[in-house]
Amino acid sequence: MSLAEKVPQALQAKIDKIIDNVTPSPWLNQVEKADYIAKIKALLIEKNAVLIAHYYVDDDIQALAETTGGYVSDSLDMANFGAQHKAEKLVVCGVRFMGETAKILSPEKTVIMPTLEAECSLDLGCPIDEFSAFCDQYPDHEVVVYANTSVEVKARADWIVTSSNAIQIIEHLMAEGKKIIWGPDRHLGQYINNQTGANMVLWQGYCVVHDEFKLNELELLMAQYPDAEVLVHPESPEGVIAKADFVGSTKQIIAAGQRSEAKTLIIATDHGLFYKMSQVVPDKRLIPAPTGDKSATCKSCAHCPWMAMNTLINLYEALRDESSVIEVNEAVRQKALIPLNRMLTFSHQQGILTAGDA
Numbered sequence: 001m002s003l004a005e006k007v008p009q010a011l012q013a014k015i016d017k018i019i020d021n022v023t024p025s026p027w028l029n030q031v032e033k034a035d036y037i038a039k040i041k042a043l044l045i046e047k048n049a050v051l052i053a054h055y056y057v058d059d060d061i062q063a064l065a066e067t068t069g070g071y072v073s074d075s076l077d078m079a080n081f082g083a084q085h086k087a088e089k090l091v092v093c094g095v096r097f098m099g100e101t102a103k104i105l106s107p108e109k110t111v112i113m114p115t116l117e118a119e120c121s122l123d124l125g126c127p128i129d130e131f132s133a134f135c136d137q138y139p140d141h142e143v144v145v146y147a148n149t150s151v152e153v154k155a156r157a158d159w160i161v162t163s164s165n166a167i168q169i170i171e172h173l174m175a176e177g178k179k180i181i182w183g184p185d186r187h188l189g190q191y192i193n194n195q196t197g198a199n200m201v202l203w204q205g206y207c208v209v210h211d212e213f214k215l216n217e218l219e220l221l222m223a224q225y226p227d228a229e230v231l232v233h234p235e236s237p238e239g240v241i242a243k244a245d246f247v248g249s250t251k252q253i254i255a256a257g258q259r260s261e262a263k264t265l266i267i268a269t270d271h272g273l274f275y276k277m278s279q280v281v282p283d284k285r286l287i288p289a290p291t292g293d294k295s296a297t298c299k300s301c302a303h304c305p306w307m308a309m310n311t312l313i314n315l316y317e318a319l320r321d322e323s324s325v326i327e328v329n330e331a332v333r334q335k336a337l338i339p340l341n342r343m344l345t346f347s348h349q350q351g352i353l354t355a356g357d358a
């Protein structure tokens with residue numbers, strides 16, 4: 001078994017344990033919710049801070065970002081927004097690598113997160129020492145990593161890509177005759193290999209949410225809604241992707257939904273996206289793709305356990321106390337900036353959207 005296969009498997013127990021220990025967030029009644037929202041709004045002004053949320057966090061937090069002059073998007077777009085905003089503090093609601101990406105682009109700003117325990121299975125499944133040893137086995141390969149990685153893994157890479165620009169960047173490298181290592185998401189890597197014929201060497205990480213989408217159940221759902229269009233995030237398994245009318249990043253899925261003439265959309269990504277999707281296409285029926293098979297009581301539980309750790313309560317407390325602050329080693333940040341800027345420059349030259357991640 002190769003290192004690329006061994007490490008993610010060995011980390012499975014660790015990932016399971018972390019998920020087992022996720023504390024369910026306390027339920028807030030409407031009065032309590034309104035109270036937290038009012039307090040957070042006041043603190044954002046008092047502390048010259050802006051709220052930046054990922055599509056997968058709870059609706060209340062996305063709504064709060066929108067109504068306070070903040071932003072809701074995917075990780076790189078979130079980081080770009082933060083870098084261009086005049087606020088001194090960025091309050092990033094999402095998972096840790098998103099806070100780190102914001103810090104890479106805004107080293108002079110304080111980046112606060114509701115909790116630093118919100119992880120990502122792709123990031124956890126690609127530790128720097130093992131990934132670096134894996135890369136060392138292929139010294140003549142370009143190292144291309146996805147945005148969902150730690151700052152250390154980004155610093156080890158030649159290129160950082162997002163799900164919006166990965167195919168163009170890989171085709172560019174192929175045209176230059178480069179051999180390529182891809183990490184960490186195996187499904188996205190396989191999708192790119194299939195689309196481009198790149199034959200990249202794949203690290204075998206995966207997203208615990210997208211990996212759960214079930215082909216058989218999807219086929220049954222499609223039979224039930226034959227006119228529905230199927231929109232799939234490329235971190236999903238190959239068989240599920242094969243059923244898609246459209247494959248793309250979160251931002252691209254929203255745009256595809258907007259363009260679609262279908263009245264019903266079946267969507268294979270974290271159901272946090274439905275908040276934004278329902279704003280954009282209020283007249284369409286949105287159905288989450290199935291994650292559970294016949295014996296499951298839940299047909300689709302597609303929600304990231306770490307995104308769910310962002311709550312109004314810990315958001316308020318972190319902002320009040322200025323705790324859960326992202327720190328990034330400056331030398332590592334400088335190294336990570338190189339492949340990140342390489343991607344931004346390439347995408348800018350090619351007129352490609354740079355946003356896109358889980």
Ligand code: SF4
Binds near residue numbers: 123305358
């Ligand atoms: S949804 Fe998947 S890729 Fe996104 S943060 Fe959660 S585990 Fe990571």
